Amino acid sequence: MTDAPPPRGGDALDRPALRLVGVERHYLDAGSRLTVLNGADLEIQPGEMVALVAPSGAGKSTLLHIAGLLERPDAGEVHIVGREAGKLPDRERTAIRRVQIGFVYQFHHLLPEFTALENVMMPQLIRGIGRTLAMQRSNQLLGYMRVKQRASHRPPQLSGGEQQRVAIARAVANAPRLLLADEPTGNLDLNTAGVVFEGLMRLVRASKLAALIATHNADLARRMDRVITLKDGKVVAA
Numbered sequence: 526m527t528d529a530p531p532p533r534g535g536d537a538l539d540r541p542a543l544r545l546v547g548v549e550r551h552y553l554d555a556g557s558r559l560t561v562l563n564g565a566d567l568e569i570q571p572g573e574m575v576a577l578v579a580p581s582g583a584g585k586s587t588l589l590h591i592a593g594l595l596e597r598p599d600a601g602e603v604h605i606v607g608r609e610a611g612k613l614p615d616r617e618r619t620a621i622r623r624v625q626i627g628f629v630y631q632f633h634h635l636l637p638e639f640t641a642l643e644n645v646m647m648p649q650l651i652r653g654i655g656r657t658l659a660m661q662r663s664n665q666l667l668g669y670m671r672v673k674q675r676a677s678h679r680p681p682q683l684s685g686g687e688q689q690r691v692a693i694a695r696a697v698a699n700a701p702r703l704l705l706a707d708e709p710t711g712n713l714d715l716n717t718a719g720v721v722f723e724g725l726m727r728l729v730r731a732s733k734l735a736a737l738i739a740t741h742n743a744d745l746a747r748r749m750d751r752v753i754t755l756k757d758g759k760v761v762a763a
Contacts, residue, residue, distance in 0.1 A: 540607040542703040542735030543569040543592055545760070548601035548611075550587050561587045562598070563758025571702065571733040574726065575753060576746035578739075578763050583755045585739045586707065592737060593626050593705045594618045606702050623652065627696035627734075629706040629725075633688040635680040641667060641691045642676040648698045659698075666694035669731075670724045686717035690724050697728060704729065706738040710745065718742060 550562040561584040569575050579585050590596035591603060594610055603611035610621050635644050642663050649659035667673040670690040672683075680688055689709060696704060709725070710718035722745050729736045738749065746752050752763040 541568045541604070542571055542606055543567065543737065544602075544604035545588075545592065546602040546604070548588075548591060548598045548603065549758075550584070550591065550596070551599050560758055562591070562755075565601070565755070565758060565760045567592075567737075567753070567760045569703070569735040569737055571735050572730060573751075574729050574736045574738065574749040575751055576738055576740055576749040576763075577754070578741070578743070578746050578752055579755045584758065585755065588755065588760070589705050589707055589737065589739060592703075593628060594622045623648075624699055625702050627699070627701040627704045629689075629693055629696045629704065629709045631708040631711040633680070633692035635688055635692060635695070637680050640677050640679055641672065641683065641687075644680070644691055645695045645698050648695060652699055654699075663694070663698065666698060667691070669728060670694050684717075685713055686721050689713065689721050693721070693725055693728065697732070697734065700732070702735060704734050704736040704738075706736065706740075708739055708741065710740070710742060718745065722748070 545565055545567040548562050548565040552559045552561065565588065577585055577588065587596065591598050594603065598611055601611070602609050605621055605625050610618060639647070642660070645663035645666055646659040649662065650656065664673060664676065667676050670693060672687050672690045675683055675687055683691065710721050713721060728734065740746055753760050754763040
């Protein structure tokens with residue numbers, strides 16, 4: 526097996542990658558207040574995989590958006606690797622999101638005009654990492670996800686499972702401490718979903734990522750460290 530890409534920032538392994546404290550989120554719907562999150566608490570440690578399983582409309586996406594600093598809570602705190610980030614200015618939130626958080630979505634969102642290798646290199650180059658180092662790390666990640674042999678292929682030339690494995694490699698290219706995934710195997714058949722999940726699990730374990738994964742796949746959820754759901758706007762064990 527290819528050696529795991531080393532995590533960066535060893536001191537970050539001593540604190541939760543994500544901690545939500547009393548998070549609230551409300552929306553106005555036809556003039557009425559709709560409460561989605563109501564005092565939600567959650568803590569995820571480095572190297573821990575947590576499955577988020579809840580019915581559509583329960584607030585899974587809202588929870589992921591707040592944890593990923595894409596959306597602000599109406600109340601409560603959002604701690605990323607020990608830093609309260611929920612109330613920071615947009616520029617600082619963006620900087621934390623770029624370095625500390627990786628995102629994987631149901632659709633891979635790869636850039637079709639670039640190769641698999643170039644897609645994984647892209648976030649590193651944007652961050653200012655040199656091309657040689659970015660290429661080295663990207664090849665390492667593609668090898669770890671077992672798609673290195675497809676590095677020179679563009680997304681339309683890849684299977685659905687290969688595309689999603691490249692997307693996962695891209696999500697962790699800058700060695701974030703937290704990975705947020707929204708139905709990462711939702712578009713795949715059961716066998717392919719299992720292959721993609723195995724690669725994701727190896728990566729999380731080896732690099733001490735903390736992962737919060739929203740999924741409707743009960744079999745995959747059971748293979749994670751714990752399963753949570755949302756009930757009355759709160760995070761509870763499933």
